[in-house]
Amino acid sequence: MNLGPTRCARLDAMAVSGRALALLLERQGFDFFAGVPCSLIEDLIAVLEAHPTLPYIPAPREDVAVGLAAGAWFAGRRPAVLMQNSGLGTSLNALASLALMYGLPALLMVTWRGHRGKDAPEHILTGEISPGLLELLRIPHRVLAADTLEADLAWTVETMDKAMQPIALLVPPDVVEIGKAGHGAVGRSLIASDATTAAEARPIGTPPVLTPRLSRLDAIAAARKALGREPVIHANGYMCRESFSLGDRPENFYMIGSMGLASAIGLGLSLADRDTPTVVLDGDGNLLMNLGILPLVAALQPRRFVHIVFDNEVYGSTGSQRSITAEIRLDRLAEAAGYRTVAAVTAADAITQAVRTALDSPGPHFILVKVTTAEASVPRIPYTPHELRDRFRASVRA
Ligand SMILES: Cc1ncc(C[n+]2csc(CCOP(=O)(O)OP(=O)(O)O)c2C)c(N)n1
Structure with missing residues (x-):
């Protein structure tokens, strides 16, 4: 295989393919990968997802990936954590008080969004x-x-072995090719090698797998049909843009960063103003990053809180890497946590009806909407973060 730099079609710059990078990592002895995806290394992750021997674990949060890497190192593996630089913030404490304090070697492959000040505001x-x-x-x-x-890579391995601690490689745009490798199965090499797969291990009585019928765009349109002037917090990623393309409203708060926190913002709003219905449009990757929100909502029982999760079973906004929700049911977790009502829907009418019912009855409500991985080609949100802040606050306080 040619390991030299190759031409990257999308970026028109010299870049290495995901396959070549995976091979180099393997040659350096890396044999355990965990992380949260970033589009800058989507091809590397795609290769790892389908790789027969190199496990890639889709961690719900970057600090969990640091923990997984620690465990793998204890078992004799040479781990690498793949994360966007936004995940440095998420994993700061795990790095400081776990990996660095104990001295646990790992490669931190940190993609460098915002490199040279050229990127989206977040x-x-x-x-x-x-x-x-x-x-x-x-x-x-x-x-x-x-x-x-x-x-x-050779420097990384030498330094991490000598210093016995994590070593980082910052990956700017244009270094790894993107958009050429397809996506494989979730951590196939680790999970499928076990005697029992997660699907086989489902307890008796678990409801059947939900088959998505609608794209997220169509599902959002169906949910929005039930809305009046309620504030709606949108999780980060393409969901914002798709909802915006269906019709903008000042009551829409579009999150363009802080993955995982749409539900927390919605909960805060709902607790501060218990009479106004608050709607959260969440994603599966976003909810997995902040699963603790489920028992918090359940413990506090905000009556007008409507939590809608569009579950496409992938991290769609960063290149459709598989999340773990093909294996688990988020609505079951919400039910177990103690939401007052829980629904799982796939058809347009059922979505509209579920949102309507939730808005008209005491909650907290959880609505799981299984959607396909289709992504609409939609423009960016044109507002600055401060504009989004001001118009949303004004609409809430009106
Ligand atoms: C802490 C952190 N890690 C990673 C990212 C990169 N990122 C942005 S959107 C996204 C995917 C969100 O997944 P999901 O909620 O399932 O929504 P989808 O993209 O599928 O609509 C990721 C991984 C980020 N913004 N922040």
């Missing part, structure tokens, strides 16, 4: 401070480049 500050964060943590790091790839 990446600018984090992009600027990413090397500084690694310096503050005293994590040795290099910026990965396609033409020094082998040397960079």
Whole structure:
């Protein structure tokens, strides 16, 4: 196989293919991968997802990936954690008080969104401070480049073994090809090698798998049919853009960062103003990142809280890497946590009806909407973060 840099069609820059990078990582002895996806390394993850021997575990949060890597290292593996630089924030404590404190070697492959100040608003500050964060943590790091790839990886292995701690490689855009590799199965090599697969292990009485019928765009349209002037918090990713394309309203708060926190914002709003119905449009990846919200909602019982999760079983916004929701039912978790009502729907009429019923009755309500992985081609939200803040607050307080 040619391991040299190849031409990247989408970025028109010299870049290494995901396959070549996976091979180099394998040659350096990396044999355990965990992370939360970023589109900058979607091809690498796609190769790992389908790889027969290199397990990739789709972690719900980056700090969980750091924990998984620690466990794998104890078992004799050489682990790598794949994360976007936004995940440095999410995993700061796991890095400081686990990986660094105990001295647990791992490669941190950190994609560098906001590189040189050119990116969407949510990446600018984090992009600027990413090397500084690694310096503050005293994590040795290099910026990965396609033409020094082998040397960079060799340095990483040597340094992590010598220093006995995590070592980071910052991956700017244009270094790894994107959009060429297809996606495989969830952690096939680890999970499928077990005697029992997660699907086979389902307890008797678990409801059948839900078959999605609608795209998320159509499902959002069906949900929105039931809405009046309720505030709606949208989870980050393409969901915002799709909802925006269906018709903008000041009562829509579009999150363009802070993955996982749409439900927390909605809960805060609902607790501060218990009479106004609050709707959260969440994603499966977003909810998995903050699963603790389910018992919190259940414990606090906000009566007008409507939590709708569009579950496409993938991290669609970063290249459709599989999440774990093909294996587990989020509505079952919400039910077990103690939401007052729980529904699971797939058809347009049923979605509209479920939202209507939820808005008209005491909650908290949880509505799981299984959708296909189809993604509409929709424009970016044109507002600045401050504009979004001001118009939303004004609409809530009106
Ligand atoms: C802490 C953190 N890690 C990773 C990302 C990159 N990221 C942005 S959107 C997204 C996927 C969200 O998945 P989901 O909620 O299932 O929505 P979908 O994209 O499928 O609509 C990811 C991984 C991020 N923004 N923040």
